[in-house]
Amino acid sequence: MTRMVAPVEKGVFWWRRGLNVHSLSKRRKMLRRSETGMQPVRGIPFARFVGDLERKRILLLSTSGIVPRLQEFEEPEKGYYLLDQDIQLDELYLPKRHFQEKNVDEDLNCLFPIDRLRELASEGIIQAPAEKHVSVYGFHLVIRHIRRVVAPLIAEEVEAVEADGVIVLSGCVFCHRIAAIVQKTIEDRGIPTVAVSQYPRLTYFYGVSRILYPVGFRPGHAVGLPNRPEMQRRVLLDALNLLVNATEPLTLVQKHYEGYPEAKSRWSIRGKRS
Numbered sequence: 675m676t677r678m679v680a681p682v683e684k685g686v687f688w689w690r691r692g693l694n695v696h697s698l699s700k701r702r703k704m705l706r707r708s709e710t711g712m713q714p715v716r717g718i719p720f721a722r723f724v725g726d727l728e729r730k731r732i733l734l735l736s737t738s739g740i741v742p743r744l745q746e747f748e749e750p751e752k753g754y755y756l757l758d759q760d761i762q763l764d765e766l767y768l769p770k771r772h773f774q775e776k777n778v779d780e781d782l783n784c785l786f787p788i789d790r791l792r793e794l795a796s797e798g799i800i801q802a803p804a805e806k807h808v809s810v811y812g813f814h815l816v817i818r819h820i821r822r823v824v825a826p827l828i829a830e831e832v833e834a835v836e837a838d839g840v841i842v843l844s845g846c847v848f849c850h851r852i853a854a855i856v857q858k859t860i861e862d863r864g865i866p867t868v869a870v871s872q873y874p875r876l877t878y879f880y881g882v883s884r885i886l887y888p889v890g891f892r893p894g895h896a897v898g899l900p901n902r903p904e905m906q907r908r909v910l911l912d913a914l915n916l917l918v919n920a921t922e923p924l925t926l927v928q929k930h931y932e933g934y935p936e937a938k939s940r941w942s943i944r945g946k947r948s
Contacts, residue, residue, distance in 0.1 A: 718881040719861040720923040723839065727918055730838035733804035735828070735860075736786045737853040738845030738896070740766050740809045750811055753824040756831060757807040763789065766809075781900035785843060790897070790906050800914070804837040810852055820852055825859035832860050839917050840867040841910070843896040847873055854880035868917040870896055870909065874926060884920045886913045887928045890936060898931065905931055 741755060743765055757766075763782050783789050788803065795802045808828055815824065832840060840860055844853040850873045857867045861883050871877040872895075874887040888909055891898070897913075898905035908931060916927050 718883070718923040719858055720883045721861050721864045721866045722921065723866045723918045725838075727800055727914060728798055729801050731802050731804045731836065732791060732800050732914070733832060733835065733837035733840045734786060734788060734791060734807045734843065735810070735832075735840050735853070735856065736808070736843045736845075736896075737810040737849040737856070738768070738785050738843065738894075739770055739811050739849070740768055740782060740786050741811055743767055752827055753815055753820070754808055754810045754828055757809055759803050759805050759807070761788065761807075777900050778894050783903070783906055784898055784900045785845065785894065785896050787843075787897050787906050787910055790903065790910050793903075793907070794910065794914075799911075804832075805835045806831065808832070810849075810856065815852075817851065817855070821855050821859075825856045828856050829859045829863050829865075832865055833863055837865060839914075840865060841913050841917070842867055842869040844869075844871065844873075844893075845896070846893050847876065849893075850876050851880070853877070854882050857882045866917055868913050868920075870913050872896070874928070878924065878926060881924065883923045883925070884916050885924075885926045886916050887926065888934070889928055889930045890934055891931075895934075899934065902933065905933055 741750075742757065742761070763786075766782055766786065768779060768782070768785070778784055786807075786809070788807065791800070791803050794800050808831060810824070810828070840857070842853045842857045844850045850871060853869060853871075854877050857869055858881065861867050866883070868884040868886060869877050869882055870886045870888065872888075872891050872893050874885055877885050886909070888898070897909040912927070912929060916925065
């Protein structure tokens with residue numbers, strides 16, 4: 675079952691956010707439009723996807739705290755790591771976790787699906803993974819610092835590697851807050867983004883461009899269960915499809931995935947359990 679929330683219309687938009695988030699859909703108004711990125715204003719940035727996906731470089735951005743294996747663990751000075759295009763999963767690990775799932779170490783693709791992204795490139799669905807990917811390690815940072823310092827730095831890194839699109843992945847609730855702030859900052863630079871969210875109400879509240887909600891997926895299973903490459907692939911393909919086809923901010927797609935245990939929707943747009 676797939677549910678699309680948002681009308682379809684082409685363009686790059688900024689939408690005014692109402693003071694009452696529950697009346698957002700009624701109060702948002704288009705401020706202006708252009709064919710490129712826009713100057714920062716208070717609102718919801720949206721960058722349209724232009725061109726063919728098979729000619730695009732896609733960047734993964736994770737806020738779940740995945741870090742490279744170093745001789746001695748050190749927190750990143752800037753609040754995030756840049757990961758090379760050809761990095762292997764056995765070069766990464768999760769030093770701390772703020773969710774209950776303990777089996778993610780068996781296959782970090784469920785949080786950071788770099789192997790699935792390479793497979794899509796080999797099949798010609800995308801051109802290639804971006805030259806760098808981003809992993810945020812910011813549990814200790816305050817939201818204000820993330821918004822004012824870390825998110826703009828990450829947006830500059832994404833611009834520098836000339837990524838054509840960004841898939842944003844998260845772990846715990848706080849990870850989702852960080853992800854939404856960074857996603858909006860990147861989108862403000864004219865780079866289309868899509869969030870895969872286990873907390874769609876929270877992500878929607880922050881006013882991002884595109885949200886894919888895999889129904890019932892628990893925190894830690896961003897794109898599905900560990901060692902289930904077909905499930906991870908389907909989620910990644912759906913995220914890319916949303917990246918390409920969404921044409922208005924706050925586009926939310928809610929989708930069920932066969933094989934995920936107890937996949938029941940816990941959230942709705944208005945925060946009511948369904």
